[in-house]
Amino acid sequence: MIYFDNSASSYIKPKEVINATIHGITSFSANPGRSGHKLSMLCGEKVFEVREKVKRFINAEKVENVIFTQGCTEALNIAVIGTMQKGGHIILSSNAHNSLSRPIFELKKMGLIDVTVVSPSNNEMLTIDDIIPNVKPNTYLIAVNHVSNVNGDTTDIHQIGEYCAKNCILFLVDCAQSAGHIKIDVQKDHIDMLALAPHKALFALQGIGIFAFSIKTNPKPIKFGGTGTESINTYQPNEYPECLESGTLATPNIISLGAGIDYVSKNFDSITKKVNDLSTYILFELQKIEGVKTYTSVENIHFGVIGFNIKDVDSQEIASILSDEFNICVRGGLHCAGLKHKELGTVNQGIVRASISYFNTFGECEYFVNSIKKIAKRY
Amino acid sequence: MIYFDNSASSYIKPKEVINATIHGITSFSANPGRSGHKLSMLCGEKVFEVREKVKRFINAEKVENVIFTQGCTEALNIAVIGTMQKGGHIILSSNAHNSLSRPIFELKKMGLIDVTVVSPSNNEMLTIDDIIPNVKPNTYLIAVNHVSNVNGDTTDIHQIGEYCAKNCILFLVDCAQSAGHIKIDVQKDHIDMLALAPHKALFALQGIGIFAFSIKTNPKPIKFGGTGTESINTYQPNEYPECLESGTLATPNIISLGAGIDYVSKNFDSITKKVNDLSTYILFELQKIEGVKTYTSVENIHFGVIGFNIKDVDSQEIASILSDEFNICVRGGLHCAGLKHKELGTVNQGIVRASISYFNTFGECEYFVNSIKKIAKRY
Numbered sequence: 001m002i003y004f005d006n007s008a009s010s011y012i013k014p015k016e017v018i019n020a021t022i023h024g025i026t027s028f029s030a031n032p033g034r035s036g037h038k039l040s041m042l043c044g045e046k047v048f049e050v051r052e053k054v055k056r057f058i059n060a061e062k063v064e065n066v067i068f069t070q071g072c073t074e075a076l077n078i079a080v081i082g083t084m085q086k087g088g089h090i091i092l093s094s095n096a097h098n099s100l101s102r103p104i105f106e107l108k109k110m111g112l113i114d115v116t117v118v119s120p121s122n123n124e125m126l127t128i129d130d131i132i133p134n135v136k137p138n139t140y141l142i143a144v145n146h147v148s149n150v151n152g153d154t155t156d157i158h159q160i161g162e163y164c165a166k167n168c169i170l171f172l173v174d175c176a177q178s179a180g181h182i183k184i185d186v187q188k189d190h191i192d193m194l195a196l197a198p199h200k201a202l203f204a205l206q207g208i209g210i211f212a213f214s215i216k217t218n219p220k221p222i223k224f225g226g227t228g229t230e231s232i233n234t235y236q237p238n239e240y241p242e243c244l245e246s247g248t249l250a251t252p253n254i255i256s257l258g259a260g261i262d263y264v265s266k267n268f269d270s271i272t273k274k275v276n277d278l279s280t281y282i283l284f285e286l287q288k289i290e291g292v293k294t295y296t297s298v299e300n301i302h303f304g305v306i307g308f309n310i311k312d313v314d315s316q317e318i319a320s321i322l323s324d325e326f327n328i329c330v331r332g333g334l335h336c337a338g339l340k341h342k343e344l345g346t347v348n349q350g351i352v353r354a355s356i357s358y359f360n361t362f363g364e365c366e367y368f369v370n371s372i373k374k375i376a377k378r379y
Numbered sequence: 380m381i382y383f384d385n386s387a388s389s390y391i392k393p394k395e396v397i398n399a400t401i402h403g404i405t406s407f408s409a410n411p412g413r414s415g416h417k418l419s420m421l422c423g424e425k426v427f428e429v430r431e432k433v434k435r436f437i438n439a440e441k442v443e444n445v446i447f448t449q450g451c452t453e454a455l456n457i458a459v460i461g462t463m464q465k466g467g468h469i470i471l472s473s474n475a476h477n478s479l480s481r482p483i484f485e486l487k488k489m490g491l492i493d494v495t496v497v498s499p500s501n502n503e504m505l506t507i508d509d510i511i512p513n514v515k516p517n518t519y520l521i522a523v524n525h526v527s528n529v530n531g532d533t534t535d536i537h538q539i540g541e542y543c544a545k546n547c548i549l550f551l552v553d554c555a556q557s558a559g560h561i562k563i564d565v566q567k568d569h570i571d572m573l574a575l576a577p578h579k580a581l582f583a584l585q586g587i588g589i590f591a592f593s594i595k596t597n598p599k600p601i602k603f604g605g606t607g608t609e610s611i612n613t614y615q616p617n618e619y620p621e622c623l624e625s626g627t628l629a630t631p632n633i634i635s636l637g638a639g640i641d642y643v644s645k646n647f648d649s650i651t652k653k654v655n656d657l658s659t660y661i662l663f664e665l666q667k668i669e670g671v672k673t674y675t676s677v678e679n680i681h682f683g684v685i686g687f688n689i690k691d692v693d694s695q696e697i698a699s700i701l702s703d704e705f706n707i708c709v710r711g712g713l714h715c716a717g718l719k720h721k722e723l724g725t726v727n728q729g730i731v732r733a734s735i736s737y738f739n740t741f742g743e744c745e746y747f748v749n750s751i752k753k754i755a756k757r758y
Contacts, residue, residue, distance in 0.1 A: 003418065008410035009627060011418065018404055025397055025584060030708070031387035034715075036698050037708035039382065039390065070449035070586070073604035073626030099604030099626060105613045106603050199627060205404060207449075207586040207629025222601060224485050225452035225478030226715030232726055234484045234717065247452025247478060248388060248578060250586025253629070319415050329409070329416035336413075336605030338613065347611055 002328045007355030017259040024255035034228040050258035059185045067211040072197035073099040075211035079193040082219035088140040094119040095145035098336040128159040146178040151307035152300035161190030203260040208253035271358045276302040285369040304356035315350035326371040381707045386734030396638040403634035413607040429637035438564045446590040451576035452478040454590035458572040461598035467519040473498040474524035477715040507538040525557040530686035531679035540569030582639040587632035650737045655681040664748040683735035694729035705750040
């Protein structure tokens with residue numbers, strides 16, 4: 001089986017991640033830090049180590065502002081709902097996944113905020129020029145997807161971050177598809193709130209996400225409960241990280257994330273080179289096939305996402321043929337990103353997405369290209 | 380090391396759970412059901428199998444109304460926030476963990492609901508007689524903790540459930556400490572909403588919880604995002620389970636839960652007998668030691684929770700001595716359950732809690748009792 005659906009979840013995990021997770025399950029399944037005994041403290045230390053690792057990996061200001069969530073979706077929900085300013089205005093990138101756009105539109109539906117969706121005018125990268133004309137006096141948040149999960153379209157987060165910092169606007173970046181493929185530096189890029197999906201290119205288990213925020217941001221919790229602190233307080237304590245981490249943390253999943261970050265950090269140059277090479281090969285070869293339309297720009301190929309279609313054939317039909325006849329796993333359809341499909345004009349057809357990992361091989365890519373050649377001939 | 384903190388998280392997992400989880404990590408790490416290819420479908424089927432298992436385990440009406448959450452805390456937050464009736468009144472048991480009481484008090488602080496906290500008049504079991512005098516015309520929810528995590532105090536959920544059903548009041552039961560120790564039947568007990576913490580007595584990994592609800596209940600989501608359905612819809616779809624499960628599910632953790640349920644179901648009589656025997660032994664022996672005060676009733680001992688103190692010594696001091704000198708892991712302090720400590724008069728002292736699992740031994744219990752004898756002599 002050839003697995004080209006790594007933008008949904010990376011399937012093959014490095015053995016270092018698997019071994020660390022197994023060790024986590026067998027040795028660190030106590031409740032981290034919540035009880036006072038030595039095993040609880042040891043689990044708490046393991047969690048703290050990973051929190052420190054994430055801090056260094058994204059260059060966050062404070063380790064306390066690195067929050068473990070269920071996943072990237074929860075991180076984005078805390079970011080959007082937890083910083084809501086009633087009567088305010090949000091600028092949202094059309095690259096957004098539904099995990100970013102739906103909480104924003106829910107707030108709009110409740111009459112709490114207004115929202116403007118912006119698209120890149122150059123069709124490849126959202127820039128500050130796309131943003132500025134849409135800023136209003138009550139704009140308090142600019143929310144972007146660093147890299148589109150549909151076709152790899154990207155965002156000039158550095159420019160936009162500088163603008164936000166100068167204009168006292170919060171800057172939220174969804175790095176679900178970029179982390180692991182490109183270095184993230186929240187301070188350099190003035191990112192106030194960042195969300196990560198570690199089960200993708202950081203090779204962690206599903207069931208763990210990251211929400212990180214700057215010292216000038218004060219997100220409120222969307223869930224309330226046991227924090228292991230101020231137990232007698234009827235209300236949620238205000239201190240981070242506990243305030244945003246009610247309930248038992250998933251220690252083995254967190255340990256898998258720590259091992260994933262170590263692996264990616266150690267092999268970063270090798271990973272990015274290989275993903276870039278394999279994805280470039282696929283993109284160039286697909287572009288030569290008659291009837292194939294690609295949606296990914298060569299400038300964005302290093303994120304490992306290649307969006308394409310064959311003539312006007314339903315993308316899910318192509319994905320099914322690839323799965324059933326050629327044993328290749330890609331995703332068809334709308335990729336939980338309706339705004340992007342409206343922009344690309346692919347609401348009905350969807351897009352076939354091949355997404356590449358470090359663990360794919362050149363032979364797999366060659367077989368994939370040949371399979372597409374065969375399928376394209378049928379239409 | 381002796382681990383008596385199983386009410387926080389069970390530390391030793393059955394080998395069946397560990398093996399199933401490893402298989403889950405290596406073979407089922409694709410995105411379950413969200414992509415159309417065969418591996419995604421296979422992961423989706425695995426998730427559905429466990430959903431069916433949970434449905435049978437608690438006798439739920441509909442498999443679609445069994446929701447996978449990050450943990451029990453998220454389940455309780457969906458239950459409380461997702462069914463909020465503005466201007467309504469909630470009755471809350473004093474047994475409640477902060478994961479149940481804090482979301483309720485947050486709603487109260489926002490002026491959305493009113494709440495009455497009820498305590499058991501007989502000091503052992505909350506009954507319908509404790510509830511009825513507190514019911515108001517606008518009472519729409521009765522929220523109870525099936526079993527107190529502090530001392531095992533329980534709740535007559537059958538009586539209260541019948542009353543709720545007759546009076547069209549929603550009935551929410553937190554089964555974090557009961558599932559795995561006692562059979563749960565949501566239909567027999569008229570439970571509208573149930574929350575489970577599978578990493579405790581169901582031996583699953585942390586990072587997975589269960590929220591289940593009756594067909595007459597329509598909880599709204601507290602998080603919004605990708606559901607793999609209606610991708611073009613700007614708003615959250617209404618269909619269950621997707622509506623309440625935004626984001627990528629934690630398939631390996633879900634698989635661990637399936638294996639945990641299988642293990643508990645197969646060994647239920649043996650588990651309950653052993654936990655009851657070991658806990659009864661500890662309780663009776665502690666009661667013989669001069670200066671030891673126990674808070675657990677013999678009627679509730681089968682939940683494996685034994686709360687006690689030595690004279691007026693800070694419970695965390697005793698827990699630290701047990702950890703540092705005797706290598707025994709118990710929890711001291713307030714156990715994220717302030718209401719219960721107010722009721723028991725132990726807000727300052729806290730309570731030492733030993734919590735027993737199937738994987739503890741009689742020898743460990745004997746050593747523990749002897750350790751307490753030695754410590755008690757010092758005060």
